[in-house]
Amino acid sequence: MSEPQSSRANLSIGDVSELTGSSIDTIRYYERVNLMPEVERTSGGHRVYTDEHIRRLAFIRHSRALGLSLEQIRQVVDGTEGGSYSCEEWQSLLNLCAEGIVRQIDDLRTAERNLREMIDACGQAELPNCRVVERLLAGEIPQ
Amino acid sequence: MSEPQSSRANLSIGDVSELTGSSIDTIRYYERVNLMPEVERTSGGHRVYTDEHIRRLAFIRHSRALGLSLEQIRQVVDGTEGGSYSCEEWQSLLNLCAEGIVRQIDDLRTAERNLREMIDACGQAELPNCRVVERLLAGEIPQ
DNA sequence: AAACAAATCTGGAGCTACTCCATGTTCCGG
DNA sequence: CCGGAACATGGAGTAGCTCCAGATTTGTTT
Known part of the structure; x- marks a missing residue:
């Protein structure tokens, strides 16, 4: 009842693909290389996505467009989630x-x-x- | 005795690597993907290169620096050796x-x-x- | 000639960032 | 309940190299 409304979407991988413009294969690939948050599954094994995944995909797409490698993106994601990635680190990465x-x-x-x-x-x-x-x-x- | 002097070099792959700046692995790779002319071998199996190979490597390096793919380079090499690659074809490739x-x-x-x-x-x-x-x-x- | 080190050989795996495929399972409308 | 669309998985393929292990060859020194 007090779940954040913003994470309730319940989307299939096809929906996510259309919404973000990333291909289904790419989305699964990002999951395999640990760039995506954990994904729930239906009883049958189909992936169920939330708004959080949409935002993460947008972040990846923006960062890729800026020229960052997946490895660099992973660093930022991990660092930011762990709370350890500072503004300075982020800036120096962008400068690199x-x-x-x-x-x-x-x-x-x-x-x-x-x-x-x-x-x-x-x-x-x-x-x-x-x-x-x-x-x-x-x-x-x-x- | 009347061999063309320009193809007499007799170089090891290490020599060629130093002369051209391409790594040994890269030189072997180009051979594997049919970008290099045939290479003689010693009785023990070591490759023996001539000036022709040096020139071919230089050509590949220049073309790569121009942004051509190995496939495009292969086309030019094959076409030119077969005598069928015209100036116009070459120009349109470069334009592409x-x-x-x-x-x-x-x-x-x-x-x-x-x-x-x-x-x-x-x-x-x-x-x-x-x-x-x-x-x-x-x-x-x-x- | 024998020993030894340096150079070379081969085949195969690994890299990036995906993409595509076959085969099998699940979901959903009628 | 059935058919077809959407999904799942594992694996292979792409470019252009690079790196590796383990075996062999070559050239130098004693």
Whole structure:
């Protein structure tokens, strides 16, 4: 009677999938790797979800979109649930993440630049044999 | 006596690894997935490499740095060796690649923007409880 | 030549973050 | 009570490596 109303949803895995946009397989996967709170079962073994699970899934999705790995998310979840994850820890984790992302962007931009050069070089030469591929194959084009 | 001088190197896999910067495991892996030309063996079974292998490895490394998948590289290698890979095909492959990279960069930039917002939000509030993590955990922060 | 250490061999497992599959069981409307 | 949809489980597959154990080969030293 005094249960928190917010955890009463009683949803099937299909419902949860539609609500959150995560696939059924993904939801079960998150459970298997201990990212989800415990899930009740019907007498027949079907999973029964509550609002808490919906929120956890939303958290995972948001964090993934921020570029966090499942391992990092697990750390935050465990730390926060245990009450030990401070604001500072959270910030430094996010900062680490941001650095990684900046590095990835740099790498990709370099790749794009090289790609464009390659495409241009290929287009400028007299067709049908611009030899760019051959030179690449021969290992002549570095960087 | 009239062998092409350029294919005479006679290198061990360790030598090749040092020369190219690819790990021994990676070199064997490329062989297993048919990205490398045939490799001779000593009577005892050790691999013996030539300059051709060095060039192929360089090609793979450059192409990987351009963002090509091993499957795409295989296509180019096979196509070029068979003489059937034209400049146009090569260009359209590179263009496809470039599109993918642009998409990835966009995604990463979005992630970075969101991360920065999150970090700022975490920093502005009165410590020690800025509640940003809690709100995220509760699924309240979307996008 | 014998001994020894370093390098190499093979096959297989493990990683991330899912996705897909076959086969079997449960749920629910009519 | 029956049929079909939804669910359960275990296992395999993806990319691109990396790492491991245990056996063999190679090259150097004595």
